[in-house]
Amino acid sequence: MADSTSQSRSRDLDKLLLRPGNLVGPTFEAGTELRDDLKEYVRVLVIGAGGLGCELLKDLAFSGFRNLEVIDMDRIEVTNLNRQFLFRLEDVGKPKAEVAAKKVMERVNGVDIKPHFCRIEDKPISFYSDFQIIVLGLDSVEARSYINSVACGFLEYDSDDNPREETIKPMVDGGTEGFKGHARIIMPGVTPCFECTIWLFPPQVKFPLCTLAETPRTAAHCIEYAHLIKWDEVHSGKTFDPDDPEHMQWVYSEAVKRAELFGIPGVTYSLTQGVVKNIIPAIASTNAIISAACALETLKLVSGCSKTLSNYLTYNGVEGLHTKVTEFVRDKECLVCGPGVLIELEASVTLKKFIGLLEDHPKLLLTRVSVTYRGKNLYMQAPPVLEEMTRSNLDLPLFELMSKSPRDIVHVTGAAGKGDTKQSCSRKLRVVFKGIDGVTDMDMAGGA
Amino acid sequence: MIKLFKVKEKQKEANENGNGKGPCNKQTAGELRLHKDITELNLPRTCTISFPGGKDKLMNFEITIKPYDGYYAGGKFLFSFEVPSIYPHEPPKVKCKTKVYHPNIDLEGSVCLNVLREDWKPVLNINTIVYGLYHLFTEPNPEDPLNTDAAAVLRDRPELFKSNVRKAMYGGCVDNISFARCV
Numbered sequence: 256m257a258d259s260t261s262q263s264r265s266r267d268l269d270k271l272l273l274r275p276g277n278l279v280g281p282t283f284e285a286g287t288e289l290r291d292d293l294k295e296y297v298r299v300l301v302i303g304a305g306g307l308g309c310e311l312l313k314d315l316a317f318s319g320f321r322n323l324e325v326i327d328m329d330r331i332e333v334t335n336l337n338r339q340f341l342f343r344l345e346d347v348g349k350p351k352a353e354v355a356a357k358k359v360m361e362r363v364n365g366v367d368i369k370p371h372f373c374r375i376e377d378k379p380i381s382f383y384s385d386f387q388i389i390v391l392g393l394d395s396v397e398a399r400s401y402i403n404s405v406a407c408g409f410l411e412y413d414s415d416d417n418p419r420e421e422t423i424k425p426m427v428d429g430g431t432e433g434f435k436g437h438a439r440i441i442m443p444g445v446t447p448c449f450e451c452t453i454w455l456f457p458p459q460v461k462f463p464l465c466t467l468a469e470t471p472r473t474a475a476h477c478i479e480y481a482h483l484i485k486w487d488e489v490h491s492g493k494t495f496d497p498d499d500p501e502h503m504q505w506v507y508s509e510a511v512k513r514a515e516l517f518g519i520p521g522v523t524y525s526l527t528q529g530v531v532k533n534i535i536p537a538i539a540s541t542n543a544i545i546s547a548a549c550a551l552e553t554l555k556l557v558s559g560c561s562k563t564l565s566n567y568l569t570y571n572g573v574e575g576l577h578t579k580v581t582e583f584v585r586d587k588e589c590l591v592c593g594p595g596v597l598i599e600l601e602a603s604v605t606l607k608k609f610i611g612l613l614e615d616h617p618k619l620l621l622t623r624v625s626v627t628y629r630g631k632n633l634y635m636q637a638p639p640v641l642e643e644m645t646r647s648n649l650d651l652p653l654f655e656l657m658s659k660s661p662r663d664i665v666h667v668t669g670a671a672g673k674g675d676t677k678q679s680c681s682r683k684l685r686v687v688f689k690g691i692d693g694v695t696d697m698d699m700a701g702g703a
Numbered sequence: 704m705i706k707l708f709k710v711k712e713k714q715k716e717a718n719e720n721g722n723g724k725g726p727c728n729k730q731t732a733g734e735l736r737l738h739k740d741i742t743e744l745n746l747p748r749t750c751t752i753s754f755p756g757g758k759d760k761l762m763n764f765e766i767t768i769k770p771y772d773g774y775y776a777g778g779k780f781l782f783s784f785e786v787p788s789i790y791p792h793e794p795p796k797v798k799c800k801t802k803v804y805h806p807n808i809d810l811e812g813s814v815c816l817n818v819l820r821e822d823w824k825p826v827l828n829i830n831t832i833v834y835g836l837y838h839l840f841t842e843p844n845p846e847d848p849l850n851t852d853a854a855a856v857l858r859d860r861p862e863l864f865k866s867n868v869r870k871a872m873y874g875g876c877v878d879n880i881s882f883a884r885c886v
Contacts, residue, residue, distance in 0.1 A: 397789050404731055450732045453792055454825070461820040464813055465847035484849075487811035590735050625742040630730050632758050637742050640751075644758040666730065668739040681739045 264364075265290065268319045271560045280559035289558060294321045294365075297557055300386040301325045302375060302402060304351040306537045307392025307429050309341045310546030312355055315390070316363040318554045323359075324386070326371040326378070327352040334525075338539035375401055384409060384424070390553055391428040392546065394535065396456050399428065403441070403449035404591055410443045412594040412685065418444025425556055429549040433536045434572040436545035438564065440552055446566040447585045448592035459533060474514060474521035478530040481509035497532045506531060544570060588682070595664060595683030602688045606634055606656060607649040613667065619682060621669035628657055628665050636669075654688055661691040733790040737761055740829040747837050762786040765800075766833055770840040774868045777886050778803075782814075782836060784829070794823035797832065801885050804871035806843050806854035810880065814839070815849045852878060 272290045275283075299320050301311050304327035315323055329351050331342045341358040342351070352370035360368050371378070375398060383389065383405050393399055406424040413419055426441040428449070441448055466472075467480040486495050486506065496502050507527040514522045528534060548568060555561045564580060571577045587593060596618050600609065606626065613621040626633040633648050633656050635641035648656060657663055665684045670677040730738075741761055746752065749769045756763055766782045780803060785796040797819055798812040807815045816835045818827055848854030857864040867877045874884030 396792060397787070400731065400733075400789050453732075453789075456792065458792065458823065458825075461823070463815065463817060463821045463847070465807070465815040465849055468809070468815070468849050469847075469851065484809065484811075484813060487813065488809075491811065591732050623742075625738070627730065627735075627738055630734070630759060632738070632761070635742060635758070638744050638746070638752050640753060641741070641758055666735055666738070668742050679739065679743045681735055 264317075265319060272319075272558060276560075278561055280555070280562055283559035290319070293319050293558060296322075297388075298322045298324070298386045299553065299557075300383070300389045301392060302389065302398070303327055303392035303394075304355040304370075305329065305335065305392065305394070306338050306539070306542040307431065307546050307549075308351070309339045309355055310543055311390055311392050311429070311550055312359045312368065313341070313362075314546055314550030315553065316359050316366040316368070318550055320553075321366050323356075323366065324369040324371065325352045325356055326373065326375060327355075328372070328374045338537055338542060340539075380405060380408065386424075388553055388557055389424065389426045390549055391426060392549075393428075393430070396453075399449050400453070402426065406441070407443045407448050407450075407592040410592060412444070412597075414597065416594040416597070418594075427549045427552050427556065429545045431537065431541045431545050433538055434541055436541050436570045437568060438545050438548040438552065438570070439567040440556065440564050441566075443592045444594075445585075447583045448589060450591040451586040451589045452567075452583050471513065471517050471519060474510075474519055474523075474526055475530045477513040477517070477519055477522055478506065478510040478527050480513050481506045482531050485509050485513075503528060503531065538572075541570070541572060544572070590666065590681055590683050593683055595685045597685045597687065599687050599689055600653065602652065602654040602691055604653055605650055606653050609653045610634065610649075613669070613684075619671065620673065621667065621671055621680075621682065622677070624667050624669040626665060626667050628663070631656075633665075653686070654691075657686070659691075662687040731788045733786065733788045733792075734762065736791055737786050737829070743828075744830055744833075746830070746833060750833055750837060762788075762790075766836070768833075768837055768840060770837070773841040774843065774865055775803075775805075775840040775872070778840075778872045779885050780840070784832075791825040791827070794819055794827075795829070795832065797836070802871075802882050803885070804850070804853055804868055804877050804880075804882060805839070806845050806848045806850055806857050807839050809849040813849060815847055 269290065272293070273285055273287065275285045297320060299315055299322070301308055301315065301323060304312070304325050308325060308327060312323060312325060327350070331346045331349055331351055331354060333347055336342055336344065341355045346354045350370070350372035352372050356368035356370035360366055389402065389406060391399060391402060403426070406426050409422050409424045411419045411422040423442055423444055427438070428441060429438050430436060440446060462476060462479055464483065467476055468484055471477050471480060482495065507524050510522045510527055514520070552564050555563045565582050567581045567583050569579050569581070585592065596616070598612070598616070610624045610626065613619050613624050623636045625635045632641065632645055634645045657665070663686060665686050666681060667684060668679065668681045671680045672678055738761060744752065749771050751767045752764055753767070754760060754764050762785070764784050766784065768780045768782065770776050770778060779801070781800040783798050783800055787793045787795070797814055799808050799814055800812060802810060814836070816839060818831055818835050843857060845854040845858040853864070853867070856867060871877050871882035872884070872886050874882060876882070
């Protein structure tokens, strides 16, 4: 009985994985090995166990993936229950990742889901390198930007500026807002990364403070007044915590008073939460559609059983159903995913000499250079207070300043071009030290 | 397209050969952009910048503004800047740490400046904001008030406003509110 169930479960998938075809990806190799690898070997990380995450975990489990992990920092709230279908009333207050993992494992035989109830920043970078693919079901630009920088951080280029295949960490990103959504594939070094196209995200609506203080016209104005102005007036120095129900209740009651004063209708507790936490309306069907697209792309990307989305799908369900695929292009000079300019140096070169070299480098022609390495400012041309603090580094060998790493990324800013056409810019550099044997620097692998 | 299945073996190999190292990118795109903003700061003569967290903590810094003319000439006003990791997608959070009698800055230090909120664009930079703040001191604007009382006085009785500002800057009381000396 169990055998026939498991057979029927993979029957449809088998049609895709066991037979060759004309529409398959270039690396597709049909056969049982592929199917078994998918089950036994491929590890998928799902980020977020909310509206998209619940759908993603279910879809991926039903698509033949066996080794999943999920990370989410939130606990289940009553308001989640209308669409985050893995959760029940008795789960309210429990970590989303744990409940979601448990529910899908109960439902789908043989799938193993490891939950992580924490922030994405809490995990060491090495955690993320363990997965073949990362699927994002997030609702914030910050979190996407962070995961993107982690995934792109694994990327390495060869001396011809081609990405090294084995260092590409693909991401599939889904996002929804009401009736609209997007699904995209990010192959760092191949397709545009999140930062290449960050302009796709509209800026958050922000009301002028003086409007809030003087001429409120909407319920949202009254709520933002209580949240941004009145809170500070009354609780001097105490930071507002949007996750503290008492804080939220206080803002709500102040907003009600404000609205009464100006005769503005419509302030409710849930609107208060929505405005303060910038909650966007979520619709179950939109989440289901976008998640399904993401899960499908994950399967195609990993197995090669079909060509994949190239590279950005938008979905609009406002009037019927409209979808469109756009092929965005990479920003070749992207500071996050771009190759950067390769610079080979002797280990003895000082920071000062290095800065001088960039001035004559044909691809750079950079003057007034400031140098930063892994969050450490090695030299700052300006302002004077920072110049003074970093000046002593100029006479030290760059190799030492880079913790004796045989090769690594350095970022510089400066003025490019000549004469009157100088333009300030930031550049990524791939610095390689000649004659430094990587093997002797084993100890630097984790520490640098 | 890549062969994902082969990826991990190759990675392992690379690690065993000692070529593997941590990922390179611990700086966010926001930090890199701010780094550029900071190196090309072109502050007005009367503004200074400081980094309380040291040379590697650029995301939090302070700007001191000493207006040399206008109502606030001779005063010294400290602003804190908190730059988000997704800068410049989002603007920095700016607070005035010096209690000031000003129509566009409230007593808690909130600042009403368009480029800090509704008119922020990613092409703007830290310089833009500093000039905007400086402008608030040379030309306080009673039309967009945060401190309504101060705005009304500036609009209706500019002479009284002038003396109120002086009083506040010398550490006196205005309308029963005490200010710290900032000259």
